[in-house]
Amino acid sequence: xxxxxxxxxxxxxxxxxxxxxxxxxxxxxxxxxxxxxxxxxxxxxxxxxxxxxxxxxxxxxxxxxxxxxxxxxxxxxxxxxxxxxxxxxxxxxxxxxxxxxxxxxxxxxxxxxxxxxxxxxxxxxxxxxxxxxxxxxxxxxxxxxxxxxxxxxxxxxxxxxxxxxxxxxxxxxxxxxxxxxxx
Numbered sequence: 161x162x163x164x165x166x167x168x169x170x171x172x173x174x175x176x177x178x179x180x181x182x183x184x185x186x187x188x189x190x191x192x193x194x195x196x197x198x199x200x201x202x203x204x205x206x207x208x209x210x211x212x213x214x215x216x217x218x219x220x221x222x223x224x225x226x227x228x229x230x231x232x233x234x235x236x237x238x239x240x241x242x243x244x245x246x247x248x249x250x251x252x253x254x255x256x257x258x259x260x261x262x263x264x265x266x267x268x269x270x271x272x273x274x275x276x277x278x279x280x281x282x283x284x285x286x287x288x289x290x291x292x293x294x295x296x297x298x299x300x301x302x303x304x305x306x307x308x309x310x311x312x313x314x315x316x317x318x319x320x321x322x323x324x325x326x327x328x329x330x331x332x333x334x335x336x337x338x339x340x341x342x343x
Contacts, residue, residue, distance in 0.1 A: 161185040163328075164200035164209040166218070167193025170285045170302075172242040176326055177213050179240060195282075196220070201228050204331060211235070212329045217265040217322070233333035236340065241321035245269060245284065246303035248313045253297035261287045261299035269300060269319050 163181060166173040174193065181189035192209060194200040197220045203209045205228075212232070214221055247270055249257065260275040263284045272278065279296065281287045288305035290296040292312055306313050334341050 161189040162192060162208070162210045163189060163213055164192045164194055164203055164211070165213040166197060166200070166283070167195065168283065168285055169193065171283050172302075172322075173213065173215060175243060176215070176238075176240045180213060180238065180326075180328070184236075197224050198227070201232055201329070204232060204329065210330065214327055214329070215265070216325045216327060219264045221327075228329075232329045232331060234327050235330045235332075235334050236328035238326050238328075239323060240326055241323050243302040243304060244321050245300060245319040246306065247298065247300055247316040247319065248288075248291055248303075248306055249298040249316050250291060250294065250296075251312060251314050257297040259297065261290055261296035263287060263300070266300045266322070269322065270317055 161181065161184065163177055165177045174191065177191045181191060197214060200209065200212045201224055204212050214224065245266065256274065258275060259277040259279055260272055261279040261281050263282065264280050266284065267278065275298070281290060284301040287296065287299040288301035291299050291301065291305065292309045298316065303318060306315055
């Protein structure tokens with residue numbers, strides 16, 4: 161199984177892909193990371209992948225379902241938790257920063273009413289990197305970023321893992337007799 165998903169290696173897509181391969185690729189599998197889902201679905205259609213894994217909370221999910229209808233088919237679905245998330249701030253940030261960085265799917269994970277501006281980042285990994293290198297003052301990302309930079313970051317609010325539905329796609333549809341297909 162060659163499973164394509166959104167990268168980078170430290171992302172929640174990578175985490176769930178690893179778990180999925182451990183359970184479903186008994187002979188071993190490979191995970192290929194992409195910067196955008198359109199590239200992953202195109203690689204699937206070209207035969208460079210056997211499957212694509214996508215979180216249904218990802219902002220591009222509906223677009224991909226429509227764009228690849230009748231060419232790419234859902235063949236499995238799983239429910240999996242993300243890495244524990246948190247609202248983190250730089251230790252040198254002002255007491256009441258005006259901007260918060262986040263990946264769009266995390267926008268409603270906590271009350272952000274105290275922030276005048278939301279900065280969208282492509283992944284929670286990018287938010288963590290931006291916090292550590294000083295591009296962002298506050299952001300929603302994996303709580304593990306705090307352990308990576310304890311002298312730079314502080315915990316504002318622990319959010320815990322997000323429990324999401326993940327869909328696996330292939331180029332051959334399931335048979336009508338599959339337990340996953342409702343009549």
